[in-house]
Amino acid sequence: MQILVFVLMLSVLILVHEYGHFFMAKLFKMRVEEFGIGLPPRAKKLFTHQGTLFSLNWLPLGGFVKLFGEDAEDPTQISSPEAFFNKPIWQRAGVLMAGVIMNFVLGILAFGVVYTYLGIPTKTDKVFIVEVVKNTPAEAVGLKTESEIKKVSFENKELIFVGVDGFIEQIEPLKGKTVELSVLDKDGAERVVEIVPRVSPPEGEGALGVALSGIEMKMYPIWQRPFRGVVVGMQEAWAWGKEITVSLGTLLWGIVSGQGVPKDVSGPIGIYEISKQVYQVGWVAVLQFMAILSINLAILNIMPFPALDGGRIFFLGVEMVIGKKLKNRIESYVHTVGMVFLLGLMVLITVRDVIKLINP
Secondary structure, three states: OHHHHHHHHHHHHHHHHHHHHHHHHHHOOOOEEEEEEEEEEEEEEEEEEOOEEEEEEEEEEEEEEEEOOOOOOOHHHHOOOOOHHHOOHHHHHHHHHHHHHHHHHHHHHHHHHHHHHHOEEEEEEEEEEEEEOOOOHHHHOOOOOOOEEEEEEEOOEEEOOOHHHHHHHHHHHHOOOOEEEEEEOOOOOEEEEEEOOOOOOOOOOOOOOEEEEEEEEEOOOOOOHHHHHHHHHHHHHHHHHHHHHHHHHHHHHHHHOOOOOOOOOOOHHHHHHHHHHHHHHOHHHHHHHHHHHHHHHHHHHHOOOOOOHHHHHHHHHHHHHHOOOOOHHHHHHHHHHHHHHHHHHHHHHHHHHHHHHHOO
16 A cells, blocks of 8 residues: 555656646647656557547556657658747747646645644744653653643742743753643643753753744634645745755765765655655655655756756757757757766665665
8 A cells, every 4th residue: 555655646746747748738739749647658548639649558657748849850840830849939948847837836735735634833932842852851751742831830930931942041040950840731631740951961852852842733714724724835845945955956066076975865765665654644744745745856857957847948048049949969869868867866876775775
């Protein structure tokens, strides 16, 4: 079932991307020869609609769109007003950009569904426990995630605090001393625990051994949540987009500088291993993971690298600057070299992922 969910998730991402190309090509009255579900070899011709063959293919991963007019040396295509390369540059760029845009939209909508279900992240002055580190004072006294710290007392005096920063300021001078915390657990039960903040905690753990947040998942009226969820989804997509862009920049710099591929970069096997953990959490986590992958796919494809949509848009920019089309053969060679490089990089990362599985 995990493999099925993983394949289905990737297929949705790719099909949505390809549908973007298909929709925009049709909008600009370009001929689309085939819309394939899955990858060749072809298993069955499903139907033909408005000159486009819809097919089912044997490799059940994603799909593809075959545009008429990508071979500038074919006499039939050269003379056709429906050919891709006979359309204005802005229309061709629109077709290439559409797949990227669709992946961004899918990511935003998926995040929107997640937050509609979980609640809308809302900044508050409350203090919530979002993680309890093992072998810490917090674990020893039974503090739990999703609990709210309501009060802090020391020597029978309540210490007033506002928000996470205020709480940390009150705890800091009390290291090594016994403090009382009034905690409201997620089941609604309130209890008081005695805890001794550590004087010299390990780096990154804090005196108590908890991660804290002032963000509350607020359940607005049901009619508001989808709209608020999409807004939060846009913010989340933008944040992930920046993070992914930086990671890809680090990857490229590592290759160019000879430092190699960063350790945290994963290929299909590594992504599948992560998806197995996500699957065990539940469908909300799967949907959130799919949203992140969709943003990742959009960022990757917009990069101006040969064989990617961004690389093809780059050639359109060159065509606009020099005022004429490049020879189709030259562009094809460049894209082929780029594809070989990407496949080689993918093989390298996959081999490393396999080694990690064998020798964790």
